[in-house]
Amino acid sequence: MPLPLYLLAMAVFAxxxxxxxxxxxxPDIASDLDVTVGTAGLLTSAFAIGMIVGAPLVAALSRNWPRRSGLLGFVLVFATxxxxxxxxxxFPVLFTTRIVAALANAGFLAVALTAAAALVPPDRKGRALAVLLSGTTVATVAGVPGGAVLGTLLGWRATFWAVAALCLPAALGILRGIPEGREKGKATGGPVLRAELAQLAxxxxxxxxxxxxxxxxATFGSFTFLAPVVTDTAGLGELWISVVLVLFGAGSFVGVTVAGRLSDQRPGSVIAIGGPLLLVxxxxxxxxxxxxxxLFALVFVQGAxxxxxxxxxxxxxxxxxAGxxxxxxxxxxxxLNVGAAVGPLVAATTLTxxxxxxxxxxxSGLLVAITLLIAFPLRTVVAAGRSAEALRQDVRTPW
Structure with a gap:
């Protein structure tokens, strides 16, 4: 995999x-800002909503920007x-900053996903995506638990400062590792943008x-509210929250790594095996x-x-x-972020x-069940292998 892909993953880590x-x-944010835990959980949804709106909007606005300048700008806005x-x-100001950060994150990730796919051969998009998402999974292994420990010892604000600081080496990596210039084949005309948007139909x-x-x-619905499960249901101390987050993150790293080797050619196998296990x-x-x-064992497995x-x-x-x-x-x-927004909102309603x-x-179990009920009758579509390229060659991968 090319070096610029790992530099993008560094920014994704932050x-x-x-x-x-x-x-x-x-819990600490809720206590400090005098809101309920369920209300504080809306910060996760705010971030996700910003990602949902921001991803297509910012991608459309920045589609003709030089790639390096766009990625760098998004990282600096995120840090601010x-x-x-x-x-x-x-709390309203904090809520607003989460939306702004999400818009920057959305713009960055939208450009980075497209750039990552362009850095590798057409049939290796899954592996490129796995490298890029490894930044997220390493974040759950190291960044998030480290943030939880920092928050426990110095307060939640210290964690926000740490994330801002993490953006600086990521920005330097982008500046030095990503070539300036527009993406090859990037269109400039309005009709082409309309054609790309028409793909959504x-x-x-x-x-x-x-x-x-x-x-x-399903993932975010449970992950967002793991802290009270650890401290209240399992009766463990606050520092054990970090342990559980590390286990979830380690599992997610294993899961995305394994899937990265299979999702290009055998997506049906991942779905057919992983789906029912996730449901249970x-x-x-x-x-x-x-x-x-x-709790520890299942958190690892569910993360994976x-x-x-x-x-x-x-x-x-x-x-x-591909069109x-x-x-x-x-x-x-x-x-990704429609799920990240809806999951915590639905999950929060069950806390009372x-x-x-x-x-x-x-x-989360119910959401996975719905997923499988939709996917099963359409399994040949979901498990089609290399889709756009494969379909042109009439290739069909069995479920």
Whole structure:
């Protein structure tokens, strides 16, 4: 894999740390800003909503920008938003900074996904995506738990400052490692943009975007509210939140790495095996969450399965959006973050029910069940292998 791909992953690490870090900080943020944990959880949804709106919007606005300048600008805006968030005492202001940071993240990721796919041969998009997403999974292994520890020791604001600082070496890496200039083949005409947007009407693309969003909703629905499961349900101390986040992150790294080797040629195998296991895992975690050993094991497994299945479906989005070369990354980003927005919103409604802290885990199981019910009758579409390239050669990969 080319070096610039790893430099992009470095920036994704900083942004992934921010996107996931709230899972370990929500109780402290809620207490400091005098809001409920459920309300504080809306910060995750705010970030996701900004990503949903920002991905296609910012990608469309920046599609003719020089690639390096665009990526650098997005990283610097992202850092500034975190610096403002670190000093505010107002929840609405913090909420706003999360939206601004999300817009910057969306623009960066939309460009980076398209750039990553362009850096490798057409049939290796899955591996390129795995390298790029490794920045997110490493964030869950190191960045997010480190942020949780920093937040426990120095307060949640220190974590926001740390994320802003992480953006600086990422910006330097982009400046030195990404060539200036526009993407090869990048279109400048309005009619071409309209043609790319018209790709969204294709049923195959819409299907894999919906499935990717559902799986990510299940992932974020539970991940966002893991902290109270650890401290209240399992009865462990606050520092154990970091341990659980490390286990989830380690699992996600394993999952996205394995899926990266399979999602180009055998996406159906990942979905057929990983889907049912993921479906069983969320209810199992809800039932066994009061047993620390089971909690630790299942969090690792669910992290692996969630990211294996989710990254495979997002790879399918890139293939199915091959007819939208400058907008494909934004479609993949939007699919990821529709789930990230909906998941915590739905999960938060269960916190005040009889299910309590375990409600989000049951919601995740339900979302995966819906995913599989939709996917099964359309399995030949979801598991089509290298899609755009393969379809032109009449290749069909069995479920």
């Amino acid at each position: 942004m992934g740390t921010s996107e996931f870090m709230l899972a370990g900080l929500l 938003a975190h610096a403002v968030g670190a000093v505010t005492t107002s 294709r049923p195959r693309l819409a299907l894999v975007m919906v499935l990717g969003a559902l799986v990510n909703a 895992g969320w209810p199992a975690l809800a039932v066994l969450a009061d047993e620390p050993a089971a 399965l969630s990211f294996a299945l989710g990254s495979t479906l997002i790879t399918r989005v890139l293939y199915e959006a 939208a070369p400058t907008m494909a990354g934004s479609y993949a980003t939007a699919a 029910t009889a299910a309590g802290n375990l409600g989000p885990l049951w919601v």
